[in-house]
Amino acid sequence: MGIVANTVALCQFQVAGELPAGDLYEWVAARLAGQAFHPIDQELAEQSVGWVHLDDHRQMDFAVPAAFWRDHYVVFTLRRDQRKLPAALLKAYLQVAEHEYLAANPGLNRVPKQKREELKEAVRANLLAKTLPVPSAWDAVWDTRSGIVSFTSLSAPVMELFESQFKKTFDGLRLVAIHPFARAERVVAGELQPALAKANQATSDAAIDLIRSNQWLGWDFLLWLLHRTMTETSEYRVTREGTALAGEPFVAYLNDRLVLLSAGENGTQKITVAGPQDHFREVRTALANGKRITEATLYLEKDENSWKLTLKGELFHFAGFKAPKVTIERDNTVDETSEREAAFYERMFVLEEGLQLFDSLYATFLAARLGAGWGEELARVETWLGAE
Template sequence: MGILSNTVSICQFMVVGNVPASEVFEWASTNLARVGFTPIDHSVAELSAGWVHVDDHRENSFAVPAAFWRDHYLVFTLRQDKRSIPTVLLRSNLQLEEREFLAANPGYTKVPKQKKEELREAVRTKLLARVLPVPSTYDAVWDTDSNILTLATVGSKAVEQFETLFKKTFEGLRLVVIHPYSRAERLLLPETLAQLAKANKANSDAVLDLIKSNRWLGWDFLLWMMYRTMNESSEYRVSQPGPAVVDESFVAYLNDRMVLGVSGENGVQKFTASGPMEQFAEVRTALKSGKLINEATLYLERGELSWKMTLKGEQFQFASFRSPQVKEEKDNTVDAVSEREALFYERMYVLELGLQLFDSLYLAFLELRLGSEWDAELKKINSWLDES
């Protein structure tokens, strides 16, 4: 699903490094074109990756603003075309070549190692020429005002490839994933930041250490949300800047699906609860046995607008993030390019509104979790769990 789809999986990064203060269009245009996608349809190459237009995955020229420039956003797509040969097909064709070699050379009882490698490479090349490359695309939106980049995938391999190609494209810049701890740092006021630093369980500033050592943030947030969904008001207040007005009310709750897990001698044991949760009876039983909530379906509502997502607690990735529907309106008086740009801005509005509500919700949790009232809140949560 692309960034313009009403449902899309996303993760976010901070762009770290120095971006030119002027002539940003020329700088970005040159760099994106330099690593533009090259088709491999008429070759035997196995892999090609590069940048294309978000609106046309065949175009790799970024010479005009309409190709990727949207006000303070840079919008571009990573396209990867990959050929792969099924192992069974490669093996059967190689066996056929080996039999033909032995038939033509009766002095051999088996194919020599070097010849076997030559035959394998020849078979691979022949098969690659017959296999069409399969394309994959991943949209990205870079907000140059906030320096936040939103990537339309949560797949680990795709994310890794995107980070690598981005670093190659924009020399001197790098992407740092926005995880629960770093998102908290962005939201908290200086006086509460000290409490966050005190609660930090990481031994270094390495991103992986900050994520793994502070998984308690995701676990406690989802536990608190589950308790609040069943026992307290689900109404919260907007506290972060964005499309919604500060102090405006919205609703947030969990439902439909949760994934819990616990580490043991045989690895991580997972438990999935799905369907309407009612009293969360199954989940509460699992929590009492030592399991922790790793991901859950979160709903956000503001007036008639609603958002639904699968929140992954370890990194705060937003899988299957469904926003209010935005439709491309066909107007014969407006050209297609203008229509697509209008669709983009509407899509960014509802996506950023949903993220604004999420950040406001997360901040409400952080202020409680890092404050003096958390022990009392945790006591209430544990008493509720014991009732099941």
Template structure:
């Protein structure tokens, strides 16, 4: 699903590097995208084509006007990848027929020579490719030039790697920095708490892979804390991050529906998935007592305006899978044309995505201030006491 859909899986990046002057930014972007635009392969036999298209019309790859990729302070574009592939079973069947034909024309051979096999395979593969329509895939990106934050609509490691490569090739001098849990933690804390975070940092370098690996405690402790809060608190919090929602505005956050835990087992890593509405999370608590750790959970966020966001939070990287926002609601009249409607949908969608992210960041900041403060030891003791009450998790807990 694309980024304009009500449900989409997203990850975040920070754009690093020096941008052109503001008055040159959009013309520079148009030129860069046009230079690496998508070229169709429908009429040919090429196996692969990768390039940029319009976010709201993946059939269009002409970046000749600002409207193609520019909405206020947002730059928006879509990575399109078309790929042809011949199923192995079909290729084998056609090759077997070609081998039989060749042997019939060359009765002196008992089997097809290796070099001839390679030649026939290339010819058959090329013929079948020309008869096969390419399969398109699209991945949306929205770049907030005010904050430097880029939102990308895929969580596939291979797709993310492809996007990073194409972005770097297109926008020379810029690079994408993964917005992993430690980077997000730095962004949501004030100066004094950032100093405490630096003290708690278990990585010995600024390499992002090491920052992720050595600071997995951020996701592990956050998930555990959120589970405890869901079962033992009002689950009500306050907005404490800048954004569309007002500072101090109340909201509700809780875990429900699905929790994934991971831990060591007799035969290696053991994964446990607990699905469905939960009353007491007895199975989860039992797994936690057996040294399992929560790696994914379905998180709900609700405001006083009855707006509801839902996501599957990936604990290691803080990716938002199946991030469902309130539906986009537009008031249209007879004067609204298609271009205006597309623009209105985009801005309304950005508002909803940014609200959901602001809610999550406020929740994460609330946890961090507790986790990095002097009161965490006492709170951790309460969590452990709550878990140990589950010594017989087959019995309902009150």
């Protein structure tokens, strides 16, 4: 699903490294063009990876601003065309080729190893020539003001491919995942930064260490939010900068679906609780028995607008991120390109507002979690878990 779709999968990265001095537009245009997608329809290559236009995946020319430049956003799409040969098909055709070779060489009982490799490559090339490449595409939006890149895939191999292609394209720059601890550093109040640093359980600055050693952030956040969903008003205030004004009220709560996990001697146990919940009895029982919430459906509401997403607690990825629908009124005096750009800006407005609300909610949690009253808060949660 693309960035302009009503529902999107979303992960975020921070761009690390120094941007070049001078005209950023010219530099980005040259870099995208240098790693533009190359079609393989008329070739035998198994795979081609490169950049194409956000609005038209058949276009890979970045010579004009409309191709990738939107005010302070750089927008581009990673396209991968891939030919895939089923292993069973390759094996079947290779057996036929070996049989024909042995029939032509009656003095042999088996195909020599080197010849078998040659036959395998020939069969593979022949099958690839008859197989059309399958295209896949994922959108990226780079906010050059904040240095944040939003990417529309949560697949680990695809994210790795994107990070690699970004680094290859933009000399001197790399992407750093915005995981729970990294997001905490971005949103926590200044006076709580020392407390956050002290709570950091990682022994290095490596992203994988910061993620694995600080899983408590996702666990405690979702537990805290579940408790407040059931016992409080669920009303919060905007505290982070963005499209919504500071101090504006919004509502946040969990519902519909939660995933709980526990690890023990018998391996990992996973429980999924789906459907609207009244008292979360099954969830509370699982939590009281030591399970952790690792994934949940979160609702955010402000004025007449609402957002719905599935939060992946370990990485803070947003699956099924549904924002208010963007509707652009068509005007015969406006061309199609302008309409698409208007839709993009409206889409980014509602997405960024939803993320602003999420960050404000997360900052509220961190203020409680890192503050002096967390022990009392935890005691109230434990009492609630044990209540009938």
